[in-house]
Amino acid sequence: MAMYDGDNTYNGVPLSAAIYNTAVKNAGCHGASDTIACLRELDYTKFLNTANSVPGIMAYNSVPESYLPRPDGLVLTALPEKLVIQGKYSSVPFxxxxxxxxxxxxxxxxxxxxxxxxxxxxxxxxxxxxxxxxxx
Structure with a gap:
């Protein structure tokens, strides 16, 4: 585990800002004071269209999909390969x-x-x- 530099005791769950902000905008929730609440109030079709509005598996850049973990400086502080080289991971079986x-x-x-x-x-x-x- 490389999230939080291998600290597997972290309890917070920050959001991936760029993809989240894109989804919020595409949902029409960008002006809402509580964007999570706005997203939760979407009907199924609107939410599905929002989730599908960012690049997915069938897009040109399919491999680095939108909803994969991304370095954000907090949860995943750097690229996974760099964290492994730095020894910033928790050795857990998988x-x-x-x-x-x-x-x-x-x-x-x-x-x-x-x-x-x-x-x-x-x-x-x-x-x-x-x-x-x-x-x-």
Missing amino acids: VISDQEDEGTIFALYQNNLTTAEHIVDYLYSLYFFDTSRRAD
Whole structure:
């Protein structure tokens, strides 16, 4: 666990501001004094449309989906790989596995990545912005 620098005793639950604010705006709740209450009062269709208004699994940038954990400086203070290098994680047991065609579905929506440069740009802009742009 890398949230809160591995401190698994933290009790708060802060919100992911950028995605939350986008969803609030798309729901028409951006002027409400209590945006959570406004979201809770939405009918099913309006809430569904709001939840689907941010990039999802079938979007061009599907892999870094909107509702995944993001570094926010508080809950997740840095990228997970950096927290592991810094030893800021709690060693807790978990089960992990994969399958033979793991990730294949994500390739369906990036069919315009046809050159090495396109792939480098895509990966650099979504995942590896702290690294070299070399495509060796």
